[in-house]
Amino acid sequence: MSETKFTSDHEWVRLDGGVATIGITDHAQNALGDVVFVDLPAIGREVTAGEAIAVVESVKAASDVYAPIAGKVVAVNAALADTPGAINSAPTTDGWFFKIETSDPGALDGLMDETAYAAFVDTLA
Amino acid sequence: MADSTDAVLETPLAGLHRELGGRMVPFAGYAMPVQYPAGIMAEHLHCRAAASLFDVSHMGQAELVGEGAAAALERATPADVQVLKPGRQKYGLLTLDDGGILDDFMVANLGDRLFLVVNASRKHLDFPRIESLLPAGVTLKPLPDRALIALQGPGAVAAIATLAPGIAELAFMGVGHFTIAGVPALVSRSGYTGEDGVEVSVAAEDAEGFARALLALPGVLPAGLGARDSLRLEAGLCLYGNDIDETTSPVEAALTWTIGKRRRMAGDFPGAARVAQELADGTTRLRVGIRPEGRQPARGHTPVHAPGGAAIGEITSGGFGPSLNGPMAMGYVAREHAADGTALELMVRGKPLAARVAPMPFIPHRYAR
Numbered sequence: 001m002s003e004t005k006f007t008s009d010h011e012w013v014r015l016d017g018g019v020a021t022i023g024i025t026d027h028a029q030n031a032l033g034d035v036v037f038v039d040l041p042a043i044g045r046e047v048t049a050g051e052a053i054a055v056v057e058s059v060k061a062a063s064d065v066y067a068p069i070a071g072k073v074v075a076v077n078a079a080l081a082d083t084p085g086a087i088n089s090a091p092t093t094d095g096w097f098f099k100i101e102t103s104d105p106g107a108l109d110g111l112m113d114e115t116a117y118a119a120f121v122d123t124l125a
Numbered sequence: 126m127a128d129s130t131d132a133v134l135e136t137p138l139a140g141l142h143r144e145l146g147g148r149m150v151p152f153a154g155y156a157m158p159v160q161y162p163a164g165i166m167a168e169h170l171h172c173r174a175a176a177s178l179f180d181v182s183h184m185g186q187a188e189l190v191g192e193g194a195a196a197a198l199e200r201a202t203p204a205d206v207q208v209l210k211p212g213r214q215k216y217g218l219l220t221l222d223d224g225g226i227l228d229d230f231m232v233a234n235l236g237d238r239l240f241l242v243v244n245a246s247r248k249h250l251d252f253p254r255i256e257s258l259l260p261a262g263v264t265l266k267p268l269p270d271r272a273l274i275a276l277q278g279p280g281a282v283a284a285i286a287t288l289a290p291g292i293a294e295l296a297f298m299g300v301g302h303f304t305i306a307g308v309p310a311l312v313s314r315s316g317y318t319g320e321d322g323v324e325v326s327v328a329a330e331d332a333e334g335f336a337r338a339l340l341a342l343p344g345v346l347p348a349g350l351g352a353r354d355s356l357r358l359e360a361g362l363c364l365y366g367n368d369i370d371e372t373t374s375p376v377e378a379a380l381t382w383t384i385g386k387r388r389r390m391a392g393d394f395p396g397a398a399r400v401a402q403e404l405a406d407g408t409t410r411l412r413v414g415i416r417p418e419g420r421q422p423a424r425g426h427t428p429v430h431a432p433g434g435a436a437i438g439e440i441t442s443g444g445f446g447p448s449l450n451g452p453m454a455m456g457y458v459a460r461e462h463a464a465d466g467t468a469l470e471l472m473v474r475g476k477p478l479a480a481r482v483a484p485m486p487f488i489p490h491r492y493a494r
Contacts, residue, residue, distance in 0.1 A: 033164050
């Protein structure tokens, strides 16, 4: 299992054998509140880093979810259609959003590690 | 509407909200709890199941005193205020000369005076407008030192009646003075959730003790602005600034029922010409309820199209109904698309979402009768 990295948009990213799994952080799900719907990207879509490719809707509001890295969407978490609450209850496991295939082994180099992300979240309080 | 650039005011319950873990956000110039740790979904469902306490002290309260106060207020509203008996309250609109809606409000007849509640975001406009229309001898007295606390839900009246049994005798939209947990209070059996319940005006200095006394009752939990919004939308109730504003008329807003028959016949209120014309000829647009298919919500300002066709309106409030367990919205559509069941397309982030015009309320009202 590789190290989990984080973006300033509150996504987490785990890279395993050229495929990155992406979801939103516990901080993000807590700020959003109860998730009721997710709009996920089409499988096969080529995305660029920073592109808004998914939407998460809570009771309160809609928020974009961004592709943290460039590549091709190779999987989405279809189970979220029936159980969007998994994003609240298990944001970093069952609540994953999508997987992006990348050919760049250094794709995550610019992202924060867990300590840096925790420090970043503290600056937002 | 929230305006975060203004200096942020606090209600008398601000300290209690923070103690309860409320997530404070700017709303209408006030720091208000959007939710507590339970979250909007749980707070909403608790209100429909038991009783929830809402701080609505940001709203504007005022008294209108003097001989002929009811007739004087009618200069600002098409509501029939003079018909209101002592101990009764009604909902109405403040209208502008061009027929737009300045605000919506509640007015109660307290016997020797009228008691008004207006929106927080509009009180700075409402009070000067009413004052400008008053004859000599009638005076508007804003009550900035009063707090307003709502207790809403099927268990609300039974809970508060353990402290003041007479409250259980109030009819829907009845008002009366009670002493509750030692606090003098003006109580009305009304609310903004579609549930039975009360709205209670108390002196600011009594507010925290009063709120703590209510929160100590079995089944009572605090709820924030987030649940208040999803509850009122399920109940089909308008939010000023979203669903009604200075550009919408009472007829377009499907609030013609707030216009007294005597007033309509007399045409003696601001905007009477537009109302008469719209009642005679029909409006070009109407406020309707909208149910999107599936689970995806459509928020305010989402364009509404005829299926595969042109834009015919806009969502004004939209979200997810926790009790409905599905998305819901209200908005304005062209009159020929306003019949219940009419197919619509909502353009959510550029993609059409199938929806239908639907009757409101989305969740049946359960007012005391």
